[in-house]
Amino acid sequence: MNLELTVNGKTQSMQCEDRTLLVDLLREQIGLTGTHVGCDTSQCGCCTVHLDGQAVKSCTVLAAQADGSSITTIEGLAHGDALHPVQQAFSACHGLQCGYCTPGMIMASTDLLRRHPDPTDEQIREGLAGNLCRCTGYVNIVAAVKQAASLMRAAGSQSA
Amino acid sequence: MNTATFTPSRVEDLRLVTGRGRYTADWNLPGQLHAHMVRSDRAHALVRGIDTSAAKASPGVVAILTADDVKAAGYTDIPTGAPVKTADGSMQVKCAMPVLATDRVRFVGQPIAMVIAESARAAQDAAEQIMVDYEDLVSVTSMDAARRPGAPELHGVAAGNLSAVAIAGDEAAVAAAFARATMTTTLSMDSQRLAVAPMELRACLVDYDASADRYTVYTPTQGMLGMRGSLSQISGVTGDKIQVIAEDVGGSFGLRGGSASEQALLMLAARRLGKPVKWVSSRSEHFTSEWHGRALRLIGHIALDAQHNILAIRWEHQADLGAYTCYFQAFIGTRNLSVTMGGVYRIPALFARQELIFTNTAPVSAYRGAGRPDIAYAIERLIDQAAAEHGIDPVELRRRNFIPNDAFPYTTANGTVYDSGDFDGTMSKALVMADYAGFAARRDEAARRGKLRGIGFGCYLEASGAGGAPKDVVRAKFAADGRIDVFGVTGSSGQGHETSFAQIVADGLGVSPAAIRYRASDPSQELVGNGTGGSRSLYGAGSACKMLAARILELARAAAARALDAAPESLQYVDGGFQTGSATSDPGKRIGLLELAGKLARSADGAHPLDCEGEAVSGATFPNGCHVAEVEIDPQTGVTEVIAYNAVDDLGTVISPQLVQGQVHGGVLQGAGQVFGEQIIYDDDTGQLLTGSFMDYPMPRVGWVPNIRNDYNPVPTTLNALGAKGVGESGCSGSLPALVNAMSAALRSRGVPPMNMPFTPARVWEALSERAG
Numbered sequence: 001m002n003l004e005l006t007v008n009g010k011t012q013s014m015q016c017e018d019r020t021l022l023v024d025l026l027r028e029q030i031g032l033t034g035t036h037v038g039c040d041t042s043q044c045g046c047c048t049v050h051l052d053g054q055a056v057k058s059c060t061v062l063a064a065q066a067d068g069s070s071i072t073t074i075e076g077l078a079h080g081d082a083l084h085p086v087q088q089a090f091s092a093c094h095g096l097q098c099g100y101c102t103p104g105m106i107m108a109s110t111d112l113l114r115r116h117p118d119p120t121d122e123q124i125r126e127g128l129a130g131n132l133c134r135c136t137g138y139v140n141i142v143a144a145v146k147q148a149a150s151l152m153r154a155a156g157s158q159s160a
Numbered sequence: 161m162n163t164a165t166f167t168p169s170r171v172e173d174l175r176l177v178t179g180r181g182r183y184t185a186d187w188n189l190p191g192q193l194h195a196h197m198v199r200s201d202r203a204h205a206l207v208r209g210i211d212t213s214a215a216k217a218s219p220g221v222v223a224i225l226t227a228d229d230v231k232a233a234g235y236t237d238i239p240t241g242a243p244v245k246t247a248d249g250s251m252q253v254k255c256a257m258p259v260l261a262t263d264r265v266r267f268v269g270q271p272i273a274m275v276i277a278e279s280a281r282a283a284q285d286a287a288e289q290i291m292v293d294y295e296d297l298v299s300v301t302s303m304d305a306a307r308r309p310g311a312p313e314l315h316g317v318a319a320g321n322l323s324a325v326a327i328a329g330d331e332a333a334v335a336a337a338f339a340r341a342t343m344t345t346t347l348s349m350d351s352q353r354l355a356v357a358p359m360e361l362r363a364c365l366v367d368y369d370a371s372a373d374r375y376t377v378y379t380p381t382q383g384m385l386g387m388r389g390s391l392s393q394i395s396g397v398t399g400d401k402i403q404v405i406a407e408d409v410g411g412s413f414g415l416r417g418g419s420a421s422e423q424a425l426l427m428l429a430a431r432r433l434g435k436p437v438k439w440v441s442s443r444s445e446h447f448t449s450e451w452h453g454r455a456l457r458l459i460g461h462i463a464l465d466a467q468h469n470i471l472a473i474r475w476e477h478q479a480d481l482g483a484y485t486c487y488f489q490a491f492i493g494t495r496n497l498s499v500t501m502g503g504v505y506r507i508p509a510l511f512a513r514q515e516l517i518f519t520n521t522a523p524v525s526a527y528r529g530a531g532r533p534d535i536a537y538a539i540e541r542l543i544d545q546a547a548a549e550h551g552i553d554p555v556e557l558r559r560r561n562f563i564p565n566d567a568f569p570y571t572t573a574n575g576t577v578y579d580s581g582d583f584d585g586t587m588s589k590a591l592v593m594a595d596y597a598g599f600a601a602r603r604d605e606a607a608r609r610g611k612l613r614g615i616g617f618g619c620y621l622e623a624s625g626a627g628g629a630p631k632d633v634v635r636a637k638f639a640a641d642g643r644i645d646v647f648g649v650t651g652s653s654g655q656g657h658e659t660s661f662a663q664i665v666a667d668g669l670g671v672s673p674a675a676i677r678y679r680a681s682d683p684s685q686e687l688v689g690n691g692t693g694g695s696r697s698l699y700g701a702g703s704a705c706k707m708l709a710a711r712i713l714e715l716a717r718a719a720a721a722r723a724l725d726a727a728p729e730s731l732q733y734v735d736g737g738f739q740t741g742s743a744t745s746d747p748g749k750r751i752g753l754l755e756l757a758g759k760l761a762r763s764a765d766g767a768h769p770l771d772c773e774g775e776a777v778s779g780a781t782f783p784n785g786c787h788v789a790e791v792e793i794d795p796q797t798g799v800t801e802v803i804a805y806n807a808v809d810d811l812g813t814v815i816s817p818q819l820v821q822g823q824v825h826g827g828v829l830q831g832a833g834q835v836f837g838e839q840i841i842y843d844d845d846t847g848q849l850l851t852g853s854f855m856d857y858p859m860p861r862v863g864w865v866p867n868i869r870n871d872y873n874p875v876p877t878t879l880n881a882l883g884a885k886g887v888g889e890s891g892c893s894g895s896l897p898a899l900v901n902a903m904s905a906a907l908r909s910r911g912v913p914p915m916n917m918p919f920t921p922a923r924v925w926e927a928l929s930e931r932a933g
Contacts, residue, residue, distance in 0.1 A: 017281070019281075027186075032179070033179070033182075033183075033185075034179015034180065034181070036183070036185075036359075036410075037185070037361070037440075038359045038360070038361065039443040039854050040442050040443045041853045041854055043853070043854035043855060044359065044854060046359060073179065074178065075180075077178075078178055083177065090173075091168040091169045091173035091174070091177055092166075092168075092169060093169075094170075094818045094821070094822050096173065096176055096177065097411075097655070097656070097822055098359065098360070098408075098409065098411040099172065099176030099654070100181075100358070100408075101359045101410075102176050102177060103177075103179050121863070124862070125861075125863040128861075129862065132859050132861065134357060134358055134413070134830070135359075135654045135822075136825060136826055136829075137827075137829035137830075137865065137868065137891075138829065138862040138863065139825050139865070139866070139867065139868050140825065141862065142862065
């Protein structure tokens, strides 16, 4: 089938098999390997991307369902050399070790912060309940989300 | 804030937070083919035949490999590792796993065939058309079932499904101690079977260069030498013709030490087909076919005198090996348990009897600690149970029996020498952190809210890995861009080697860490060293990095003397440079190390006069600590909340505090995963795996242990150049006993007898309901 979608700001047309998952389209056809696959059952969240501004697990979306949509992956989050505050906070707080879950964690966290700019612990837990990490123990991930929230609020109040 | 000027915490971070890391599945080569595995769906069966005809005709299929192809290529079985000695002095019975099953399958998930096609989907479609003609046999998926008289045997050579019975310690001395004991306590504890579950799935891509007869193997690994060695052993291809590449590895935890079937099969396929071949596992395959962890039963008997001095501990251990022998496996249920089987206590007599048992399950190998957290858990739980049964405060019982500081170096009853520690001081610090004195009031307050509150201790000690290689060597190569490349063999799977090792070399040279690049594989492949494992990478390869810096300065001094026209011994090394004056304010003639390196001419082959190696011999150390957990159970639902978690660790010298804290956090949560949720379950009748996905296997999630407070009571070791004791496995070793002792204390208050992990809400609720009913 034929598709047209905008990935990280670039609109492209492509062909794929009907059964192609969005994650496979991103990784194999577009070459954006920052989006990872960690399970077969939509539990791990490694493949989280933004589809029209909302976090989705791209292993659970058919490429066909994304036709006409705008997608942001981890590769499209930074503005040039300037990291997104969530990316920066994950590093600053040591919220990553092996880094495999990290792209999905960051994409889920940015969506969580869009919904809750000043999240409670409970809101962070709920927002990241669908993302697994085997290395960090999550303590520093929660700290990173909080730090990112305050960076983003500070930036927001400056621009306002 | 200008994020463009942000400096990442680790060298690794920038690429990993922007999606530019390169894990194995991210690699692709032109013209590559794709593989899919056919696995046994039976726990125990004879294989009468494999019909591949329909699959061969499936679109896009290029080849199908079965056991006949493996045999024709002269490949041997999966390596079994060093054997353990049995009680009668003979060697254990080893039963190696064939790369592909021949006439019999012994666990669900065992590899039977590999289909290679033009796309991964074509390979999968074809694999589903392969018909295996099975004749079912009765399976035994638990150690109890396997040891029952008359049980079906997996291997003709292993009578009663026993691979070995090993012993350690002095049986007679322990019997004598029990004969004069005033009090005894016995407790049976399972450390249940777990999935290792790194987030990156196993993957492999092999390229064969016929002109050089050389294989390039992209696959996640803990250390290239372990992976290359096992591939060489299976394939018969000498190690110098196998290049292993693992740029980023998405977690390992003991799992990625060597090759499994798939990597070897891809070597075979790439050579035969003349094209690169790639395979990426599914999570389902991870659960069924990759090595599992833990799977131990630990039965402890402790003897006390009238003053609560510990007289002896006797252990009976059973280790479930799964269906086949694999590397590391034999040591988990034997040496790794017995080496520290007295923990942090002065115990005059120790003995262990250990059975290694085959079952129709996935083979068991190393998982974070590989027996070390299990024995720490068992000792600390046995101590708590004894304290409860005999009416003494668990803190007091520990304090009375700690090895005192003036006893180091201390030789345990079974001959292990602990070099250093301050066990009482470490626990005392933890007691303050955890406000142990205020616990009774907190418990009473919780009770008024209808909650059961418990506090538990884990005063763990573990033996870090001595390493299989005789030494660790790292090599410096001065690059044309003015930086120093440092090569070693130990591979990171999240530990941050690029950051830590660069820091050690940079500190030794007095230059910026940005001037040093660590790489976990050396193209010349001549280095000796250990892979990551046994909590030893930092002090093993890290010590070598420290020696490397010293060697560089030794070579550079002579060159600097020539450049400055001064006597070598007259030069001072200050802030990254040689100078004739002694002070920063009055340096005299001076040349920076990196400036000097830039001026020195390269030889014709590109070698730099300062290129050199550093090496270190670093044996086992004894990281230890005291972790204190406080939990609250809602008896109405069985749901537990971890209210507080305090950890005081003696890890010796800490090099990178943020990374060390991260290791402790991660280890604590992996322990929490085992305590509160994780468990691999096979169906007793069919031998099928019931927990084959993250839907059925509860991984620890955000918030399971919401706050972890860390502190240290470092007693640097003299056993390596850094004074570091290692950290990788300590978190699990502390958290298993601390959390379970806290749960047990809370449940004991309602009369619940000791129960096994995992403490899921359903199991906790059921245990409480049984007492109430």
